[in-house]
Amino acid sequence: xxxxxxxxxLKHAPKNEIADGQLRPAVEIPSRAEIVLRTVQERALGEVVxxxxxxxxxxxxxHAADYLAFMxxxxxxxxxxxxxxxxxxxxxWPIRSLRADPVPEHIDGLLGRYSMDAGTPIGPFTFEAAKAxxxxxxxxxxxxxxxxxxxxxxxxxxxxHHCGKDFFGGYCFLNNAAIAAQWLLDxxxxxxAILDVxxxxxxxxxxxxxxxxxxxxxxxxxxxxxxxxxxxxxxxETGEKAGTGFTRNWxxxxxTGWETYSEALEEACRWLHVYxxxxxxxxxxxxxxxxxxxxxxxxxxxxxTSLGQRLKRLGLPIxxxxxxxxxxxxxxxxxxxxxxxxxRA
Amino acid sequence: xxxxxxxxxLKHAPKNEIADGQLRPAVEIPSRAEIVLRTVQERALGEVVxxxxxxxxxxxxxHAADYLAFMxxxxxxxxxxxxxxxxxxxxxWPIRSLRADPVPEHIDGLLGRYSMDAGTPIGPFTFEAAKAxxxxxxxxxxxxxxxxxxxxxxxxxxxxHHCGKDFFGGYCFLNNAAIAAQWLLDxxxxxxAILDVxxxxxxxxxxxxxxxxxxxxxxxxxxxxxxxxxxxxxxxETGEKAGTGFTRNWxxxxxTGWETYSEALEEACRWLHVYxxxxxxxxxxxxxxxxxxxxxxxxxxxxxTSLGQRLKRLGLPIxxxxxxxxxxxxxxxxxxxxxxxxxRA
Ligand SMILES: [Zn+2]
Ligand SMILES: [Zn+2]
Numbered sequence: 001x002x003x004x005x006x007x008x009x010l011k012h013a014p015k016n017e018i019a020d021g022q023l024r025p026a027v028e029i030p031s032r033a034e035i036v037l038r039t040v041q042e043r044a045l046g047e048v049v050x051x052x053x054x055x056x057x058x059x060x061x062x063h064a065a066d067y068l069a070f071m072x073x074x075x076x077x078x079x080x081x082x083x084x085x086x087x088x089x090x091x092x093w094p095i096r097s098l099r100a101d102p103v104p105e106h107i108d109g110l111l112g113r114y115s116m117d118a119g120t121p122i123g124p125f126t127f128e129a130a131k132a133x134x135x136x137x138x139x140x141x142x143x144x145x146x147x148x149x150x151x152x153x154x155x156x157x158x159x160x161h162h163c164g165k166d167f168f169g170g171y172c173f174l175n176n177a178a179i180a181a182q183w184l185l186d187x188x189x190x191x192x193a194i195l196d197v198x199x200x201x202x203x204x205x206x207x208x209x210x211x212x213x214x215x216x217x218x219x220x221x222x223x224x225x226x227x228x229x230x231x232x233x234x235x236x237e238t239g240e241k242a243g244t245g246f247t248r249n250w251x252x253x254x255x256t257g258w259e260t261y262s263e264a265l266e267e268a269c270r271w272l273h274v275y276x277x278x279x280x281x282x283x284x285x286x287x288x289x290x291x292x293x294x295x296x297x298x299x300x301x302x303x304x305t306s307l308g309q310r311l312k313r314l315g316l317p318i319x320x321x322x323x324x325x326x327x328x329x330x331x332x333x334x335x336x337x338x339x340x341x342x343x344r345a
Numbered sequence: 346x347x348x349x350x351x352x353x354x355l356k357h358a359p360k361n362e363i364a365d366g367q368l369r370p371a372v373e374i375p376s377r378a379e380i381v382l383r384t385v386q387e388r389a390l391g392e393v394v395x396x397x398x399x400x401x402x403x404x405x406x407x408h409a410a411d412y413l414a415f416m417x418x419x420x421x422x423x424x425x426x427x428x429x430x431x432x433x434x435x436x437x438w439p440i441r442s443l444r445a446d447p448v449p450e451h452i453d454g455l456l457g458r459y460s461m462d463a464g465t466p467i468g469p470f471t472f473e474a475a476k477a478x479x480x481x482x483x484x485x486x487x488x489x490x491x492x493x494x495x496x497x498x499x500x501x502x503x504x505x506h507h508c509g510k511d512f513f514g515g516y517c518f519l520n521n522a523a524i525a526a527q528w529l530l531d532x533x534x535x536x537x538a539i540l541d542v543x544x545x546x547x548x549x550x551x552x553x554x555x556x557x558x559x560x561x562x563x564x565x566x567x568x569x570x571x572x573x574x575x576x577x578x579x580x581x582e583t584g585e586k587a588g589t590g591f592t593r594n595w596x597x598x599x600x601t602g603w604e605t606y607s608e609a610l611e612e613a614c615r616w617l618h619v620y621x622x623x624x625x626x627x628x629x630x631x632x633x634x635x636x637x638x639x640x641x642x643x644x645x646x647x648x649x650t651s652l653g654q655r656l657k658r659l660g661l662p663i664x665x666x667x668x669x670x671x672x673x674x675x676x677x678x679x680x681x682x683x684x685x686x687x688x689r690a
Pocket of ligand 1: 199287
């Protein structure tokens with residue numbers, strides 16, 4: 001299985017995040033990608049290739065033009081405003097009774113207008129890295145579509161699944177899975193499924209396709225009543241309008257281990273059998289791991305192998321896209337366990 | 346003119362706030378109330394009285410029961426969860442495409458569910474102080490209604506006008522002006538006007554009464570395109586449903602001085618003449634002052650006297666309620682200038 005990765009993805013290097021009312025060392029850091037890359041190479045998963053540049057058009061198919069313009073111009077504006085902080089955090093949001101439009105002109109208003117949390121810093125190279133990450137997703141999709149590969153691994157960083165049509169958050173700036181799904185549809189595919197196995201609900205991906213039947217979104221994750229992102233990912237969310245029935249969530253209790261998880265996974269697999277997608281995209285987070293510093297599931301490293309093996313039995317063309325996972329030391333092992341489990345099954 | 350103040354209001358003592366992605370020393374601090382109290386006494390504005398306790402019923406007339414239960418129980422939960430931070434900040438919000446309901450059970454989910462910004466810390470005595478502040482507002486209203494006083498000053502702290510039906514933010518936890526307005530209506534008044542002269546738009550007050558004709562909301566403030574709260578306070582917001590026409594905003598450019606401001610104030614006074622309220626509540630912020638550390642208008646201290654003089658000419662029973670103003674050294678002078686200007690005009 002080929003891995004797609006660009007060193008440009010490492011240029012997004014957050015220093016801190018805001019959590020519990022404190023500045024804490026960031027957990028979504030470049031070494032996450034580095035250790036996965038190293039493990040891919042050590043375990044000889046397959047060739048590592050650099051992404052092609054797909055330009056901005058595939059980003060515009062998912063994200064609002066004003067959001068992309070904001071991301072593109074943000075850091076220059078931050079500097080032009082004389083801000084000295086080495087990374088930017090939003091601090092006020094247009095929640096209920098407040099208006100997202102008209103879009104503010106003030107830079108802190110813009111930050112809040114286009115975000116969902118206070119834990120996702122933007123630095124000078126954030127958007128450059130996010131675009132490289134999206135190109136990795138697109139290139140992996142192209143390898144599966146045109147390259148005669150039954151599967152490919154997009155080593156994406158920053159991740160994507162919390163990012164919505166017009167907001168960043170949850171360490172995500174471009175929705176890599178959504179961008180790749182739409183690109184495959186635009187290339188002629190009829191039905192795409194996205195299976196999100198990150199510990200956190202993929203709220204951005206769900207919202208982007210919520211009213212559409214051409215993308216089936218399935219997510220297994222910690223119950224949002226007890227875990228970030230807190231405000232989406234409930235069982236009663238099943239799509240709307242033409243998309244009714246094409247979203248499925250399995251919110252699972254804190255402390256879930258592989259045994260319980262795999263039962264929900266079997267259900268998700270039955271949905272995939274019924275839907276018969278042309279391609280399956282897997283939003284692959286490794287934060288279900290028992291040692292993950294911000295998560296509360298109980299996967300062992302071997303459970304990730306089982307996950308890969310189970311996905312192989314679907315018999316679908318698959319694009320794996322990296323999402324979260326913050327136990328950096330074990331991240332390479334856990335990630336490559338999925339991919340190698342898949343490859344060897 | 347009597348002043349209503351409780352020392353309990355001082356118990357909310359924030360240490361930091363989050364702005365520009367940094368923890369900064371809080372600006373909404375107890376000494377704000379202390380200097381105003383001292384100046385009221387030095388300049389012999391009138392008797393200072395302690396608020397009566399109106400209980401929780403008047404709070405329930407404005408705020409959602411679940412929000413009040415959250416505020417009441419929050420700090421005990423924070424401690425029970427083993428949190429060690431000495432004040433709590435939210436960090437994720439239910440913006441568009443995310444759901445405010447179901448309400449999360451996780452304490453950080455709750456914080457985000459019930460707030461609008463990351464700059465408003467909750468500490469152990471925050472809600473106790475907020476209730477004392479609301480009681481000060483209610484007591485001042487009662488002095489004007491029953492006490493034979495044509496005017497009274499509620500020395501409220503924390504302030505209230507950013508706080509909505511079910512969210513805190515902008516240093517505000519209970520909407521003192523809204524609570525006092527509703528109480529006056531419940532006591533038999535037919536029409537209340539709220540004039541908000543704080544530098545920032547009173548988004549909470551506006552939203553609470555947006556569909557009602559029995560409370561006229563008028564606000565002069567810095568244009569939200571360029572200033573906090575960024576997401577409400579535009580000129581095109583004029584009320585909805587039965588409240589259509591009963592909200593008026595004058596968003597003013599950064600750098601506005603008294604000359605420009607007073608033209609907008611004249612317009613607001615014309616609305617008050619037409620509406621003929623039984624009582625006028627003035628949300629009195631002093632952050633239009635040229636030296637205010639977080640604001641960008643250009644009032645001199647004498648302009649606050651002019652403001653008080655102009656309000657006297659309305660000939661209405663008035664309850665003044667303190668809102669913002671962060672140039673602490675001048676806050677007492679500027680505040681009492683309004684009140685003394687009113688009293689002596
Ligand atoms: Zn995650
Ligand atoms: Zn203010």
